[in-house]
Amino acid sequence: MTLPDFSSREDCAKLLSAISSLSQRSNRMIRIMEVCGTHTMNFFRYGLKDLFPENLAVISGPGCPVCVTPDSELDMLIAASSLPNVITATFGDMMRVPGTNSSLERQKALGADIRIIYSPEELLHIASEEPLKTVLFSGVGFETTAPLTAALIAEAMRRKISNIKVFLFHKRILPAMEALLQEGLSRIDGFLCPGNVSVITGWKIYEPIAEIYKKPCVVAGFEPVDLLLGLFLLLRQIVEGRALVENEYARAVIPQGNLRCQEEIEAVFSLTDASWRGLGLIPDSGFTFLPEYHSFDARALISEISLPPLRQKNECKCAEILKGILSPEECPLFSRSCTPESPIGPCMVSSEGSCAIHYRFRKKI
């Protein structure tokens, strides 16, 4: 099967003109939140942002998993990575994220054994090759990556590999969207929902957002045509005063999602309250181990260690930026004391972080 060209210039031009005529039907600013960091990135990468009508603002939400990981969790990971006989296996994105006093990158330079991996599966190899060491993993990410961590733990259990320990920092996207709406500060007219998360969860999970909060939701993919069609569908609902869940990414997302992945998660984890950077504690927004898997919990490694007291990053506006209240440029540190080379908040580090993306594309054409 060959897929159509999702970056066709003609299709993009047609969609942009449709978006423009829809937005003219509104006499106010329309604010659409893209919940996913990859959406934020691709709006810039494809050069689409400059082509939007003036009264359409596309703002980034809490959709960068690294960015929403709070200092308290980062400090746990950094402390555990520096223990003797511990090998930390991590995705590259986590390396430079600053905790209170250090980062994984810095601990590596000081001698900690920290290895960048691309798939949690690699942990099984490392753990079998180094049976006398503890192999540490931080499960970071939304429902997109949570099944991988669950599968890793289930497989380690099956193979009786007991030297793998995992921090469960995974988060669920829907409770965060609801928390934003309950706070009511970010004046969102509609959500462009993440295609990747929705592959796993299905699109029906957004129905409460449409039904209870009356905010239209459109699940969108990541190619230029996906993004523009997603915006078009949202704008059409907004100007027509409707609030439904629509699925632009039908080639990958079905109403119920990927049941096997959901089962994988439910077999190993249960829901728990989780703490988010900027958003605070959100009920049922994270995961914990089911009792039979508790031996994999990395928190046991650091139960005896005192973690650094959390500092207040007064100037850093991560919280407001993650909530879509401020844009990165409105933070007093942005591109002054906070840059990708010396980041103060994680939003400036991760490739999906809105500050890092706005920094990279900060110069106007």
Added chain:
Amino acid sequence: MKEREEKILLAHGAGGELSRKILHRLVLRYFHSPSLALLSDSGLLSLQEGMLAYTTDSYVINPIFFPGGDIGKLSICGTINDLAVSGAIPKALTFACIVEEGMDIGDLEKIFASAAKEAELAKAEIVAGDFKVVEKGAADSLFITTSGIGLLHPLASLGYRKISSGDLIILTGTLGDHSAAITLSRGNFSIRTEIKSDCASLSLLLLPCFDLCGSSIHSMRDLTRGGLATTLCELSDSSERTFLIEEEDIPIKKSVATICDLFGYDPLYLANEGKAVIICDSNDASSLLSFLQSQPLGKDARIIGRVLSDKESRVVMRTKSGGKRLIEMLQGDQLPRIC
């Protein structure tokens, strides 16, 4: 005894009997240079009059064997390419190794053989070298430093000051093959692809370009770390010109594009080891392009953009979807130890 000899020992680098043996087994067996065969302290070269280019580079790539090449081939290609894009005909090379104790001698033989083959292909003589062994853990298998001397092509007159409005930007082939191959050979992925590193000496492709239209070629750069984006930014910076490139015209293999999607890489920033950009006068661009496309190493060459009249240093890309994007230098998110 035999078995012990198959691994590198500290004594192989100590200057005694084992050093002499390894020198014969590796250096003299593979590198056929009259000057090197004398085993004196310096290699002697006789060069005719003219301007010389002289360059050096170190290679720390991990893994040392990868699809499309190995650290030996890479260490010769890299230095040959630095000479070639300076308009210099490679003449002499040096080859210095730092080897980790315990390395397999059979692997070293393969690496020396492929370095020798690559140097011969580029008609460059390896005139001097060095072989040091360090304790296990003090290096990762093998590090190589090469240097090269080349004679400037009589018709080459490169300089960023010559880059001017209306010049065309030619890319000699597909982007990202090297980085994609290295990424895949490092991890334990169940991805089966045909992707190979593009590691190649470009002297035989690039030097004839000067015969064809020497003074029309205003700049030439190979696209290693930082990729096409970083190179164009540097050229735009030093020439104080705006470059406009067309995403649609930039050749990228489908398999490489897929790997980029999977790993979140931007192909514009990926390292290449056998690709160059040429900025040349528009009058000669099409004949240059036809020549490049007639060669195996340049068959995918394309004109990807042009130099605008604006005297502001910036690189703009018109995206496939019709938007415009400012291209900036790489900002520290590249794969480490790629070359």
